Amino acid sequence: MLKQVEATILLIGFPNAGKSTFFNILTGGTRKVSNYSGVTVDVGHGDIESNKNEGLQLKLIDLPGVYNLIPTSYDEAVTVQSLLDLNDYHQADKVVVLLDYQRLEASLSLGLAVRDVVGDENLVFVINKDDESEINAEMREEIKQRTGVQTLSTSALQNNGKVLDDFLRTLSYANKIDLKNKLPMTEESVKYFRKTPELDRISLKSDTEISSTINWYHDKSRDVLEKVIAPKNTKAKITEKIDRFVLNPFFGGAIFLSIFYMIFHALYTWAGPVMELVETAIGGVGELLTGIMPEGLLQSLIVDGVIGGVGGVLVFLPQIMFLFFLLSLLEQSGYIARAAVVTDKLMGYFGLNGKAFLPYMSGFACAIPGIMAARTLSNPRERVATIMTIPLITCSARLPVYILLIGTFVPKQTVLGIFDSQALSFFFLYFLGSAAALVIAKVLRLSFFKGESGNFIIDLPLYQRPSLKAAFMQAWRKGKAFLKKAGTIILALSIVIWVLSTFPKANPDLLVGKTEAQVASISLEQSMLGTMGRTVEPVIKPIGMDWKMGVGLLVSFGARELFVSAMGTLYALGDVDEESESLRQRLINEKDPVTGKPVYSLAVAWSLLIFFVFALQCTGTMGVLRKELGSWKVPLIMFTYMGTLGYLGSWIVYTYLS
Amino acid sequence: MNLLELKVGEPRLIKDFSQNQSVYFKLLSLGILPGDEIEIMGKAPFGGPISIKHGSQTFLALRRSEAKQIEVES
Numbered sequence: 001m002l003k004q005v006e007a008t009i010l011l012i013g014f015p016n017a018g019k020s021t022f023f024n025i026l027t028g029g030t031r032k033v034s035n036y037s038g039v040t041v042d043v044g045h046g047d048i049e050s051n052k053n054e055g056l057q058l059k060l061i062d063l064p065g066v067y068n069l070i071p072t073s074y075d076e077a078v079t080v081q082s083l084l085d086l087n088d089y090h091q092a093d094k095v096v097v098l099l100d101y102q103r104l105e106a107s108l109s110l111g112l113a114v115r116d117v118v119g120d121e122n123l124v125f126v127i128n129k130d131d132e133s134e135i136n137a138e139m140r141e142e143i144k145q146r147t148g149v150q151t152l153s154t155s156a157l158q159n160n161g162k163v164l165d166d167f168l169r170t171l172s173y174a175n176k177i178d179l180k181n182k183l184p185m186t187e188e189s190v191k192y193f194r195k196t197p198e199l200d201r202i203s204l205k206s207d208t209e210i211s212s213t214i215n216w217y218h219d220k221s222r223d224v225l226e227k228v229i230a231p232k233n234t235k236a237k238i239t240e241k242i243d244r245f246v247l248n249p250f251f252g253g254a255i256f257l258s259i260f261y262m263i264f265h266a267l268y269t270w271a272g273p274v275m276e277l278v279e280t281a282i283g284g285v286g287e288l289l290t291g292i293m294p295e296g297l298l299q300s301l302i303v304d305g306v307i308g309g310v311g312g313v314l315v316f317l318p319q320i321m322f323l324f325f326l327l328s329l330l331e332q333s334g335y336i337a338r339a340a341v342v343t344d345k346l347m348g349y350f351g352l353n354g355k356a357f358l359p360y361m362s363g364f365a366c367a368i369p370g371i372m373a374a375r376t377l378s379n380p381r382e383r384v385a386t387i388m389t390i391p392l393i394t395c396s397a398r399l400p401v402y403i404l405l406i407g408t409f410v411p412k413q414t415v416l417g418i419f420d421s422q423a424l425s426f427f428f429l430y431f432l433g434s435a436a437a438l439v440i441a442k443v444l445r446l447s448f449f450k451g452e453s454g455n456f457i458i459d460l461p462l463y464q465r466p467s468l469k470a471a472f473m474q475a476w477r478k479g480k481a482f483l484k485k486a487g488t489i490i491l492a493l494s495i496v497i498w499v500l501s502t503f504p505k506a507n508p509d510l511l512v513g514k515t516e517a518q519v520a521s522i523s524l525e526q527s528m529l530g531t532m533g534r535t536v537e538p539v540i541k542p543i544g545m546d547w548k549m550g551v552g553l554l555v556s557f558g559a560r561e562l563f564v565s566a567m568g569t570l571y572a573l574g575d576v577d578e579e580s581e582s583l584r585q586r587l588i589n590e591k592d593p594v595t596g597k598p599v600y601s602l603a604v605a606w607s608l609l610i611f612f613v614f615a616l617q618c619t620g621t622m623g624v625l626r627k628e629l630g631s632w633k634v635p636l637i638m639f640t641y642m643g644t645l646g647y648l649g650s651w652i653v654y655t656y657l658s
Numbered sequence: 659m660n661l662l663e664l665k666v667g668e669p670r671l672i673k674d675f676s677q678n679q680s681v682y683f684k685l686l687s688l689g690i691l692p693g694d695e696i697e698i699m700g701k702a703p704f705g706g707p708i709s710i711k712h713g714s715q716t717f718l719a720l721r722r723s724e725a726k727q728i729e730v731e732s
Contacts, residue, residue, distance in 0.1 A: 067687035072680075103716050106689025207679040214686045236715045240699065243717070249703040341719040345706035354707065456707060457684045457724060460717035 007173035008059045008091055012079060012114060013098030014107045015065030016461050018128040018156045020044070022098065023062040025161035026168075030477055031062060032369070033470075034331040037459045038358060038376035040064045041075040043082060050165050058168060061092070064375075067106075068214055069113050070189045074375035074383075077192035083117060084201045086177050093173040094122055101129040101153070101231050102462060108224060109217035112147065120148035122177045126164065127153035132232065139228045146224045157464075186210050192378075235462045239334075242463050246338050256342045259335070263326050264430055267319060268403070268423040274318040275403070279582050282311040301498055304572035309494025310486050312568025312583045313561050316400035320482050323396055325475035327365060332466035336361060337458060344456055350438040351445025353377060354456050356386040360437065363393030364430075365478075367621045371628055379454030385444040387628065388638055389437035391616050394430045396478075397560040401612050402429055404564055408584045409605035433613050436645070490565045493555060497569045500529040520574050521593045524548075529570075543611070543650040544604045544658060546592075548574075557617045603657035607650040615646035661696065661728040662708070669697040676727035685728070688718060696730065 011019045015037030023031055027046030032039055044062040051057045063082055064075040071077040086092055095118050097111040104127065115123050125143065127135060135153040143151045150171075154163050182203040190196060190204075205213070245251055286307045293299040330336065336358060344354025355377055363370035370390045377383040394402075406425050413421045445451075506526035511519050524530050532554075533547030540550045548570050556563035564583070571586040590599040616622070616639050625635040664670060672692050675682045690696070690712055699709045699717065709719040 070683075072684065072687075103689060106687075106716075109689065207683070211679070211683060211686060214683070215691065218686070218689060218691055230715065233714050236711075236717075239717060240711070243699055243709060247700040247702065247709050247719075249701060252702060337719075341702060341707050341709060344719075344721065345702060345704050455680055455684055455721075455724060457681070457688070457720045458718060459688070460709060460719055462715075462717070 005055060005173070006057045006059065007093040008061060009168065010061050010063065010082060010092045010095045011098060012063055012083075012095055012110075013065060013128075014067060014100050014103065014110060016459065017065060017098045017100040017107060019062055019065065019098050021156040022126075022128070022161070022164060023060055025156065026165055027060055029062075034336070035334040035461050035464055036331065036337045036358065037065060037461070038075060038355075038373065041078070041372050041375045043078060048165065048168070050169075054169065056169060056173070066110065068110055068217075069117070069183055070185060070210055070214075071192045072189065073378040074192050077189075077194070078375075080183065081193060081197070083114075083179070084183065084197050086118070087179050087201070092177050093175070094124060094168075094171060095177065096124050096126055096168075099125055099127045101127050101135070102235075104228065104230070105218070105221050105225055108143075109214070109221040111149070112217050112220055112224075115147065115149060117179055117181055117183060118177050119180045122175075123149050124167075124171065125149050125151040126167075127151065128156055130231070131155045131157050134229060134231055142227050143224060184210060184213055235464075239460075239462045243338070243460070246335070247341060252342045256339055259330070261427060263330070264427045265420070265423045266326065267323055268426045269420065271319045271322040272407075275315055278318060279315045279584075282307065282314060283582055286311065297502070300502065300573070301495070305494050305498030305569050306491065308572030308583070309497065309565040309569040310491050313400060313486055313490055313565045314483075315583075316403060316561075316564070317479055317482060319399055319403060320396055321475040321479040323399065324365065324478040325471045328471040328474040329466040329468075332464065332470060334461045334463045337460050340458060341460070347438070348453060350442040351382075351449075351453070352386060352438070352441050353379065353382050353454050355454075355458060356382065359386055359390060360393055360434070363390045363395060366395050366397070367391040367393065367618065368624045371621070371624050374628075377454060379452070381445070381449040381451045382454055384629070384634070385441045385449045387625070388444060388634065389441045391618070391621055391638065391642065392433050392437040392440065392614065394433040394613070395560075395618075397618065398429075398612050400561055400564045401556075402426060402609065404567075404584065404587075405605045405609055408587050409600060409602055429609060429613055432610075436614065440641070485559075485561070489559070490562065493558070493562055494565050494569050497529065497551075497555070497566050498573070500532075501527045501570060501573055503527060518593065524570070524574050542654075543647065544601075544607045544654040546599055548599075549604075549608065553611070556612075557615075558619055560612065560617050563612075601658065603654050606657055607654040610649040610653045611646040613646070614642050614649055616642040659730060659732045661698070661710070661725040661730050662722055664698050664730060666698045666700060669695050670730040672696055673729040673731050675729070678727050681724050681727050688712075689716075696728070 011023060013019050016035065020031040020033045020040050023029055023044060023046060024033065026048050028049045029044065029046045031044050040062060041064050046060050048058040048060060063079040066076045066079045069080055071080050095114060097114050099107040099111060111125055130153040140151045140153060152167050182201060184205045185202040186207055187204060246255055286303050289303050290299065340354045340357040343357045347354050347356055359370045359373040362373050367390050371387050374383050374386045377386060406422050410422050410425045415421050415424055501524055504527065506523045510522055514522065529551055533551045536550040536554065537547045551570065552563045552566045555566045568583050571583060571590060587600050591597065592599050622635050625638065626632055672694050674692055675685060695713060697711045699711050701708045705722060707719045707721050708725055709717065711717055
């Protein structure tokens with residue numbers, strides 16, 4: 001039996017120095033990593049994987065990146081707070097300051113500032129990005145001599161977590177950290193803490209004093225590194241060459257637009273064939289089960305309820321994975337920070353900071369990390385205006401709805417010679433969401449959140465070749481999360497919808513002498529869900545929707561994908577045509593029982609699409625908004641304004657098109 | 659002269675920063691000190707931010723209004 005000794009290590013360092021990458025390598029964790037600053041905005045805990053073979057149980061705590069110990073935004077305050085808390089919780093034994101070899105001098109000055117707070121015996125320097133092992137033992141010894149801190153150099157890119165792992169195990173973990181000195185702080189920086197730091201931990205200084213302190217650490221750092229060689233600048237040269245195009249006054253904007261159009265075009269057209277394969281497979285399973293199961297309630301539950309509902313959503317797995325794969329490639333490359341530069345002027349016109357591009361960008365995956373990433377904005381008013389508009393950015397949960405409706409109802413043709421009408425509609429919806437976000441932000445910044453813009457001084461990381469493996473991993477993780485959602489909440493809801501739309505059974509007298517299709521339609525209308533749908537129908541009639549779509553909209557307020565699964569179950573139940581297996585065919589075939597005309601038209605499809613562009617249909621987002629903003633007031637305002645926009649937008653589009 | 663007055667591709671040494679504390683503070687944090695070499699890499703159109711190289715390895719971008727506050731040797 002191994003002796004269980006526990007020790008905790010804090011990871012601190014410059015933004016984009018690779019803290020989360022090391023955290024993931026050592027703990028097997030899945031913290032999001034990228035090639036730009038400010039990806040990590042919260043605290044992450046993890047046990048090191050090699051713990052299972054060792055007596056010493058190491059825990060890692062990953063923190064948001066900081067440039068120094070004086071916060072200028074909310075995410076930086078999270079890190080400084082963790083240091084201030086050390087005395088209260090005695091939770092850490094060591095601090096690892098991760099230095100960035102590409103900016104060694106600046107990151108070492110942070111290391112020196114940390115040393116003066118925690119003491120040199122509790123501190124370790126790890127130099128990351130030494131990709132070609134340029135730092136030799138002599139240089140490491142030199143740094144140790146001059147700072148008193150043990151130093152290791154390594155490279156997360158080479159994936160040699162083993163070196164760091166072994167190194168961490170050789171350290172002694174005899175005593176918990178106590179703060180040796182108070183942290184100097186400006187009055188301004190104190191505002192970014194969630195709870196005001198106690199005065200025995202900090203000492204308030206004037207701006208001038210703080211500036212000279214930071215300056216002093218930099219000079220000190222320069223002295224220490226006198227004999228340490230700078231890394232070869234091959235990567236810097238490549239970066240310079242690429243940036244000459246990417247940040248060029250003439251090409252910059254065009255490159256920006258083409259990259260994003262390419263992503264959505266690829267997403268729409270390349271993932272299409274895979275999606276059709278999945279669709280056929282699911283249709284086949286449904287058919288097979290219909291054949292082998294005896295007709296009755298159980299068959300209907302499995303085929304119409306579960307396969308109709310869950311299957312209808314599963315079809316979109318390839319697109320979801322493909323989206324995250326492409327976004328990962330783009331983020332890893334280092335382009336995102338350039339995109340923030342290209343868009344700063346435009347964002348500024350709408351009262352936002354170019355830095356808000358990064359949270360907006362996360363919003364294309366999901367609003368939740370986007371809202372959290374807004375912590376990196378130092379100006380509180382800009383931050384709230386950004387948060388209030390992020391959910392308008394088209395997230396991956398809208399993807400299934402868009403693809404289903406566009407693929408089914410927008411006629412496929414070539415526009416302007418090169419564009420595909422469906423891919424273009426798809427891009428338009430993404431554009432519409434983003435444009436609406438900017439316009440609303442402008443309105444907010446002119447009214448409730450007036451004021452100056454925060455500074456825009458942003459790191460441009462060196463370009464790196466994106467790792468396909470990392471992109472696959474990201475796609476795989478998101479795919480797994482999507483499957484989990486399908487297997488739990490979507491499955492449960494599909495069963496609930498099936499039950500509600502099957503019972504109570506229709507009065508048999510009504511069904512005498514009716515055709516099979518009429519029986520199915522009357523049974524649905526007489527069910528509990530039918531009654532509910534009929535109640536909301538007057539509200540949605542002006543925007544061209546019938547009660548079935550109303551039910552879909554109602555459930556979509558839980559999560560947007562639920563719309564597709566609800567439609568899947570409802571139309572599978574109403575469908576008696578043996579030929580149609582996919583939800584898309586069923587939507588086309590759906591006829592009004594009274595007039596016999598198709599229920600869906602281009603106008604109805606666009607009305608639905610526009611509603612999904614604007615409405616805030618996501619309980620998860622509401623929860624995070626409450627947490628980040630501290631009250632329900634703003635989230636409820638957002639829910640109302642987005643819902644109103646959705647309804648009005650749908651009404652305009654429906655009226656215009658029909 | 660200030661940084662904004664420089665042409666693209668002309669390296670210069672930083673002389674001083676203006677007294678705008680938040681800008682000064684941020685530049686210091688990034689390790690940009692008086693005496694360092696700095697060079698404009700590109701200027702975004704319509705008065706957008708400018709991108710600069712600091713030393714030989716690090717790159718950053720800032721707004722024109724912020725660049726104006728960096729005094730360089732003429």
